[in-house]
Amino acid sequence: MTGGATDIKSLDLPGIERALAALGQPRFRVRQLVRWLYARGVAGFDEMTDLPGALRSELAERFTLGRLSLSAREVSADGTRKYLWELPDKTTVESVGIPSGDRLTVCFSTQAGCAMGCTFCATGQDGLTRSLLPGEMVDQVLGAAADMNARVSNAVAMGQGEPFANYDATLGALRFMNSPDGLEIGARHLTVSTCGLLPGIRRFSAEPEQFTLAVSLHSAVQSTRDVLMPGVARYPLDQLREALATYGVRTGRRPTLEFALVAGSNDSDSELKALIAFCRGMLCHVNLIPVNPVTGSDARRPDDARVRAFASALTSAGIECTIRTERGVDISAACGQLRQRHRA
Ligand code: SF4
Structure with a gap:
């Protein structure tokens, strides 16, 4: 059934269009195929019953159809569900489903590791370990939707x-999620959270869709940020601020700045002062996140009074700010914990 070499989940929408054009298919087949893959989430080409039998056979000869399989699931008392998925090559990734009233938010992975x-x-x-294919991202969201x-x-x-280290595949996945033939999630309800790769932020500013941008800031003091986030030490804070300001001007949208508060690291008065200076005069929204304890790390969360003091100082300075309500704290809540535990 699946004898081809390329996983069809590696293709973005233009890739699917090219593949079907190469098979001499009319354009409407693109929408049919996308619906089978990303609205219905079928397991094989033979289930695509409105495609001609000859096309199904040709697709099965040229492509594999990779699927995620559920390797572990944890359900929190607050309804949050955490999933560990196994990919066709046996690598594993996590995602989280977070229900809230009539909304369901799925946090998905873009890379394994x-x-x-x-x-x-x-x-x-x-x-x-490796970057994920567009379809491997969409399938995490489809899998959570089916389970919940x-x-x-x-x-x-x-x-x-x-x-943004897997930019093209991530944008390809967002477009399937946004598509009326896929998950039909509004662009503004699709968010990319980057740790601050400037080339990605600049590209994202020019995308035609109204996708939402979040940036992990975690400190507006260069020396602190370099220690917390060594992978972005090559992109200095002044350049990050400039890229975010440009994003605001180009899109008219307010990026979210994620700030994970770690006791004794970035919760001091001087850190707060630097954060206010970074945000002042720029479209942004600060999301304060008291950290969850992580196995193998000595990061501790500040006490609630300190978290509230940060929030009220930002608000007084005219900077929009929220404290993220923690969900799923009774399961392996922080990203990477479930994967870590199941390997231990
Ligand atoms: S927070 Fe973790 S997953 Fe996110 S960029 Fe940093 S190391 Fe990667």
């Missing part, structure tokens, strides 16, 4: 990996 080496992150401690028996309202590239 990550090369960025952030010191507070379980994934960063393990290095990069709900429509996904929001998807966030905030799991394992740096999305």
Whole structure:
């Protein structure tokens, strides 16, 4: 059934268009094929019953159809579900489904592992295994939707990996998620969270869709940020600020600045002052995230009073800010923890 060499999940929409054109197929077959792959999530070409039998056979000769299989699942008392998926080559990735009222947000991974080496992150401690294919990202969202028996309202590239280190595949995946033939998630409800790869932010500013940008800032003091996030030490904060300001001007959109608060590291008054100076005069929204403890890391969360003091100082300075409510704290909540545990 699947004798080809290329996984069809490696193709973005233009790739599928080219593949079907090369087989002499009319354009409407593109939408049919995308629907089978990314709305219905079928397991094989033979299930694509509105495609002619000869086309199904040709597709099966030329392509494999890779599938994720569920390797582990944890369900939190608050309804959050964490998934560990096994890919066809046996590597594993995590995603999280977070229900909230009538909304379901899925946080998906863009890479297996990550090369960025952030010191507070379980994934960063393990290095990069490989980048994911567009379809492997969409399938994490489809898999969570099926397991939770709900429509996904929001998807966030905030799991394992740096999305802009896998830019083209990530954008390809977002477009399938956004497509009326795929998951039909509104572009503004699709978010990319980067640790600050400037070439990616600049490209993203020029994309035609209204996708949402989040940047892991974690410190507006260069020396602190270089220690917390060594993988982006080559992109200085002044250049990051300039790229974000340009993004705001070009898109009219407000990027979110993620700030994971680590006690004794980035929760001091001087850190707060630098954060306010970084944000002032720029379209942005600060999301404060008290860190979850991670096995193998000595990062500790500040007490609640300190977190509230950060939030109120930002608000007083006219900077929009929220404190992220932690979800799934009774399961392996931080990214990389489930994968780490199941390998131990
Ligand atoms: S926080 Fe994100 S970018 Fe940093 S190491 Fe972890 S997965 Fe990679």
